[in-house]
Amino acid sequence: MGFQKILKKMKAKEKEMRILILGLDNAGKTTILKHLNHEDPTTISPTLGFNIKTIVYGDYKLNMWDVGGQKSLRSYWKNYFESTDGIVWVVDSVDTRRLDDCRRELHALIEEERLVGASVLVLANKVDLPGAASLEDIRERLELDNVTTHHWKIVRVSAMTGENVVPAVGWLVNDISQRLFTI
Amino acid sequence: MDVNKNEQRIFEGLELNYIPGDEDDLSMDGSPEKPNYFDLIVGQLEDILIDQRFQQLQQDFLNKYCHEFDDSEENKLSYTGIFEEYVCTIERTIEEKLKLTVPNFDMDWFLMELQKNKGSLDGEVFEMLYTLSDFVAFKSLVLDFKAEKEGRNPDFANAFTVVPLRL
Numbered sequence: 001m002g003f004q005k006i007l008k009k010m011k012a013k014e015k016e017m018r019i020l021i022l023g024l025d026n027a028g029k030t031t032i033l034k035h036l037n038h039e040d041p042t043t044i045s046p047t048l049g050f051n052i053k054t055i056v057y058g059d060y061k062l063n064m065w066d067v068g069g070q071k072s073l074r075s076y077w078k079n080y081f082e083s084t085d086g087i088v089w090v091v092d093s094v095d096t097r098r099l100d101d102c103r104r105e106l107h108a109l110i111e112e113e114r115l116v117g118a119s120v121l122v123l124a125n126k127v128d129l130p131g132a133a134s135l136e137d138i139r140e141r142l143e144l145d146n147v148t149t150h151h152w153k154i155v156r157v158s159a160m161t162g163e164n165v166v167p168a169v170g171w172l173v174n175d176i177s178q179r180l181f182t183i
Numbered sequence: 184m185d186v187n188k189n190e191q192r193i194f195e196g197l198e199l200n201y202i203p204g205d206e207d208d209l210s211m212d213g214s215p216e217k218p219n220y221f222d223l224i225v226g227q228l229e230d231i232l233i234d235q236r237f238q239q240l241q242q243d244f245l246n247k248y249c250h251e252f253d254d255s256e257e258n259k260l261s262y263t264g265i266f267e268e269y270v271c272t273i274e275r276t277i278e279e280k281l282k283l284t285v286p287n288f289d290m291d292w293f294l295m296e297l298q299k300n301k302g303s304l305d306g307e308v309f310e311m312l313y314t315l316s317d318f319v320a321f322k323s324l325v326l327d328f329k330a331e332k333e334g335r336n337p338d339f340a341n342a343f344t345v346v347p348l349r350l
Contacts (some may be wrong), residue, residue, distance in 0.1 A: 011252075048259075048260075048315060049257050049259040049260050049262070050260065051257055051258065052258065052318065054319075068260075074258065076260050079260075079263050080263070
């Protein structure tokens with residue numbers, strides 16, 4: 001069955017990608033999305049549901065899904081896994097106390113069968129704030145080097161100032177496109 | 184091909200709701216044993232979608248759930264389950280009806296052909312099918328329905344002012 005799959009395939013020809021933005025609450029997922037969509041990121045309240053934006057990046061149309069990260073909402077993430085091409089995992093670099101929590105949630109995602117083919121972009125966010133952990137610290141605490149089943153990359157960004165966000169997403173788009181659209 | 188024949192082809196094409204020249208494409212698409220099978224199904228699909236019973240089914244669904252939807256940017260998590268139920272209900276109905284009306288209906292073959300011939304569906308039918316694949320299209324369908332139900336669609340009656348005519 002049926003139409004949904006076929007219409008998605010039609011879209012695939014139009015070079016669309018489905019990207020899921022996840023991470024703990026207050027990591028800055030919606031701010032990342034707003035920045036990518038050229039919207040004012042200063043007036044954001046905690047996401048209790050989900051946001052969708054379609055962003056044009058070069059030749060590609062990115063369908064970006066940002067789902068709330070509060071603990072009670074995380075069990076709903078699985079409803080958004082289907083057909084996901086890439087994951088943007090947003091980390092609050094200042095909230096070092098919750099990095100273990102963050103690691104557990106990330107590794108649980110990576111073991112998800114429906115996300116097997118997805119590329120993973122880890123954004124160490126809020127680097128403009130004092131007390132932000134270094135890239136190496138976060139990489140270690142999240143045990144990223146143990147991830148061998150997915151293409152991944154970690155980048156230091158600030159969603160608030162926009163620093164590095166667009167080039168980081170560029171890596172993700174490029175990685176996905178090599179898998180989806182070559183030959 | 185002489186002009187008359189050409190005109191006739193164009194006329195037939197219009198009547199069947201697909202662009203002239205499709206016939207040639209179809210016969211090249213590797214189904215010479217059933218050249219009109221695809222057109223037959225598209226015709227049936229269009230009939231199903233404009234059928235009052237189908238429209239009623241869709242209206243009932245929208246009626247049942249539209250109160251859950253708000254016209255705000257952030258979506259509630261509950262929308263996702265409702266969308267899934269919508270897709271299942273509509274797809275199941277379409278497939279069941281096609282099985283009844285089209286001899287030897289083969290969904291997989293049809294979907295493959297549909298992909299190759301997406302221009303053969305007219306705008307409205309494609310728009311309807313789009314609400315099955317695109318959450319955002321579904322959400323706007325629900326919100327439009329809700330606005331209409333609550334009478335929030337623009338009512339131009341207010342734009343008229345009645346004044347007595349003095350002679």
